[in-house]
Amino acid sequence: MKDITSLCVFCGSRAGEDPAYAATAEALGKAMADRQIRLVYGGGRIGIMGIVAQAVFDGGGQVTGIIPDFLMHLEVGNTQVGDLVITESMHTRKARMFELSDAIIVMPGGLGTLDEAFEIITWKQLRQHDKPIVLVNINGYWDPFVTLVESIISGGFAHEKVMELFSVVDSVEAIFPALENAPEPDQVVLTSHL
Numbered sequence: 222m223k224d225i226t227s228l229c230v231f232c233g234s235r236a237g238e239d240p241a242y243a244a245t246a247e248a249l250g251k252a253m254a255d256r257q258i259r260l261v262y263g264g265g266r267i268g269i270m271g272i273v274a275q276a277v278f279d280g281g282g283q284v285t286g287i288i289p290d291f292l293m294h295l296e297v298g299n300t301q302v303g304d305l306v307i308t309e310s311m312h313t314r315k316a317r318m319f320e321l322s323d324a325i326i327v328m329p330g331g332l333g334t335l336d337e338a339f340e341i342i343t344w345k346q347l348r349q350h351d352k353p354i355v356l357v358n359i360n361g362y363w364d365p366f367v368t369l370v371e372s373i374i375s376g377g378f379a380h381e382k383v384m385e386l387f388s389v390v391d392s393v394e395a396i397f398p399a400l401e402n403a404p405e406p407d408q409v410v411l412t413s414h415l
Contacts (some may be wrong), residue, residue: 225353227259228287229322231337233330234268234297242329243272245359247324248249248393250276256397261321263314264288264306266299269328278302287317292395315340322354327387329362338366338387345386346379346410353403354387355379355396363389380413 225397236243250273253260260277263270264286277284282301289311292298298305308314315337316365319325344350356363373379386406387401 224308225258225323227261227322228253229261229318229325230270230273230328231318231330231334231341232262232266232269232273232328233334234263234265234270235307235331236268236272237329242269242362245357245393246328247273247276247370249273249328249357249396250282251279251280252280252281252397253392254280259285260303262317263288264299265292265297266301267297269330271299271327274299274302274374281368287314287321304352317343319350319352322352324403325355326396327356327363329357329359335366336353342376342383342386345406346383348406348408348411351406353400355399355403356387356389357393357396358389358391380410382407382410386410397401 246269256391260274260282262274265271274284286299286303286305287308288298288305289308291308291346306317308317325341341354345354369382374381374383385404388403390396390399
């Protein structure tokens with residue numbers, strides 16, 4: 222795998238109820254800054270996304286936010302840290318975040334984060350990319366997601382190797398080894414049903 226110089230972090234625009242979410246977002250931001258890995262994120266100043274961006278910025282790291290115009294009008298765009306790119310839609314936002322990143326991290330979040338996780342994993346299943354994807358499973362947050370994917374497999378709607386399309390880790394320290402050791406997507410995840 223090539224060196225990772227930029228990470229897309231999908232995460233919530235809320236901080237969530239568990240203080241561990243915010244603490245992990247801050248630790249991730251610090252770890253990225255220490256490794257000189259640029260953050261590419263949703264461009265918001267609120268929630269987990271604001272916390273991770275501030276931590277990268279405070280650590281001297283580079284930050285690129287990508288936000289759709291309509292969210293700028295809701296005054297949630299983060300103009301205080303790094304660069305901010307304004308897109309026309311959520312679709313172009315996700316595509317731009319993907320284009321600017323070497324790998325993807327998915328932190329806890331709401332429906333938008335769930336959408337982003339499934340879309341980026343689906344793109345990998347469809348062999349549109351081979352970038353590592355890591356879900357950060359703080360206090361079991363992603364356990365229901367993993368159970369759902371297992372149910373999709375057991376129901377006959379996906380090959381068991383789709384579980385290799387993403388990694389699940391429990392700590393910031395485990396993210397970087399997971400990125401380095403992510404397996405290449407197996408052709409069978411696309412062709413097993415054809």
